[in-house]
Amino acid sequence: MNKQQSERWKDRSSRRIPGGAQTFSKGPLSFVQGVLPNFLARAEGPYVWDVDGNRFIDYILGLGPVILGHADPAVNEAVRHQLAEGMAFSLPHPIEVEVAEALCERIPCAEMVRFGKNGSDVTAAAVRVSRAFTGRDKVIRCGYHGWQDWYIGSTNRSLGVPEAVRRLTLSCAFNNRAALQEVFRANHSEIACVILEPATFDAPAAGYLEGVKELCAREGALLIFDEIVTGFRVAIGGVQQHTGVTPDLACFGKAMANGFPLSAIVGRADVMRWFEKVFFSFTFGGEAVSLAACLATIHELERRDGIAALWRNGARLQEGTRQLIRNAKLDGTLDCAGMPPWTTLRTLGMDERNALLFRSLFQQEAAKRGLLTHGNHMLSVAHDDSVIDATLAAYAEIMPILADALHKGDVERRLEGEPMQTILRT
Ligand SMILES: Cc1ncc(COP(=O)(O)O)c(C=O)c1O
Known part of the structure; x- marks a missing residue:
């Protein structure tokens, strides 16, 4: 070679x-x-x-x-069309609404939608909105969730993350309901949310996701599925569509625009409405080319x-x-x-x-x-x-x-x- x-x-x-x-x-x-x-x-x-x-x-x-597939002709055609129309607008563009509607029609927990660029944008947004909604600070996580302080501080790559932030994120093993229950017990009334990858190379054990959902509801914590990998892959609506277990919020990214940079947080309207006050706001939010790529990706996945x-x-x-x-x-x-x-x-x-x-x-x-x-x-x-x-x-x-x-x-x-x-x- x-x-x-x-x-x-x-x-x-x-x-x-x-x-x-x-x-x-x-x-x-x-x-x-x-x-x-x-x-x-x-x-x-x-x-x-x-x-x-x-x-x-x-x-x-x-x-x-x-x-x-790389350089998919249908997605690239939609992108060329949007490029000719413009991509960075100073007011919202209708395609934001169209993609939000398309996601709500396909993802079980999705009643409202906000877009990001990377998966880390929306996992961080999910944690922040959960803290605002519940008035609690601590988070239980299970899996990989990106590069932001709240998560990476809880791993061996925590360099640069303050100790005070690190203390707020607790880890729990996948497929172990008893361990999760114990973390809840030790942090009673302090947990804002449980965020987990609902499936990895291990499938969720029978009743596990249901059990996590029930524990969260009992403890007053929100349940967030990180579907950054599984969304648009095991099903367009992710593991929640595949298993029938619906979380409060979910994070999508990666495959949703066939390579164009787009992510989304979706979920219960009463929680999502908190984004009217919670700061989740950045220059490239709503960038139209990636949204056009997302619509084309949905249509092509369904057509083929x-x-x-x-x-x-x-x-x-x-x-x-x-x-x-x-x-x-x-x-x-x-x-x-x-x-x-x-x-x-x-x-x-x-x-x-x-x-x-x-x-x-x-x-x-x-x-x-x-x-x-x-x-x-x-x-x-x-x-x-x-x-x-x-x-x-x-x-x-x-x-x-x-x-x-x-x-x-x-x-x-x-x-x-x-x-x-x-x-x-x-
Ligand atoms: C499950 C999961 N969540 C979140 C992320 C973070 O996404 P990004 O790298 O786009 O910020 C990743 C990235 O690999 C991921 O696999």
């Missing part, structure tokens, strides 16, 4: 851009250095091309936003039955991967976990360091065979049968290599560059 241009750009970047990227997950810590490309230049459908012209099937998809395609193709990939894992006798070491539209190769029974080395070897061998991945499969509608076939053909070669490396105990020695590193422990 030619990497000359990638190395040149990396060198230039290192002098001007701290960390070499705008997002940890796109930067050098997340890819085997010296093996994976550093810069991408072009993307179309399920494919990306790096700056040296190498083509990859993309299983990262810009960290999740590209739900229809896109969500069903994600489930169908994702199931083929998941089942095929599991079969290849079994063929290589890696079951017990590796699983393809998660819901079909968003799965991961999960290591079993390895400590953090060995798991990272193992995932690094997987990433290296996948890249050599034209797959760009962190070890997860973000699917787009453009990941059709032929893309899944090509992926499984590559996995048929990779799984025996991984098994052999484990058997011989030389995973690290096979790495041709610096391994991936842990960015965050949630």
Whole structure:
């Protein structure tokens, strides 16, 4: 694989851009250095091309936003139309109302809507409005919720967040109702909200989400679903549509505009009306091009039955991967976990360091065979049968290599560059 241009750009970047990227997950810590490309230049459908012209099937998809496929013609046409009409207006534009109406028709908890740009905008807004609504300060969180102080202060990446802020956010394990109940008990009448990812690579256990909802209602706390990843992916309306459990508020982002920067907080009208007083206000709120991309994304997902395609193709990939894992006798070491539209190769029974080395070897061998991945499969509608076939053909070669490396105990020695590193422990 030619990497000359990638190395040149990396060198230039290192002098001007701290960390070499705008997002940890796109930067050098997340890819085997010296093996994976550093810069991408072009993307179309399920494919990306790096700056040296190498083509990859993309299983990262810009960290999740590209739900229809890169450079989708219908979305790009809607964007071109809106660009010609203008994008940054000094009064609200009708498209804000149209997208808000479209979301309320599709997301179970949505009675009113406010827009943001990043997922972190709307998770922070959800926490702030919950504090205003309940008159309480403490928050229980479960999962990843972005870069803002209220959340990141509760992780191992808390550098720069004041202790006083950190103390207000409490963590709780997913799928553990008893643990949540205990946190409520220890902080009686102090909890403003519980914010959680309603599904990750672990599905919610039977009755868990219902139990959390019931606990929140009993304790007078709001329930917020962070559907930044699951929204427009497991269903347009997210996990709440899929499971029938409706939260008070929900946060959407990533896939809602096929890569254009848009997020939304939606929910109960009596809570959302507090945004008439709570300060959630910024220059690019209501930017019209991303809203046009969102409307087109909704229409195209529905016209092409896109969500069903994600489930169908994702199931083929998941089942095929599991079969290849079994063929290589890696079951017990590796699983393809998660819901079909968003799965991961999960290591079993390895400590953090060995798991990272193992995932690094997987990433290296996948890249050599034209797959760009962190070890997860973000699917787009453009990941059709032929893309899944090509992926499984590559996995048929990779799984025996991984098994052999484990058997011989030389995973690290096979790495041709610096391994991936842990960015965050949630
Ligand atoms: C579940 C979840 N919530 C919130 C966020 C934050 O979104 P953003 O990175 O767009 O600010 C992310 C981002 O990965 C996420 O996965």
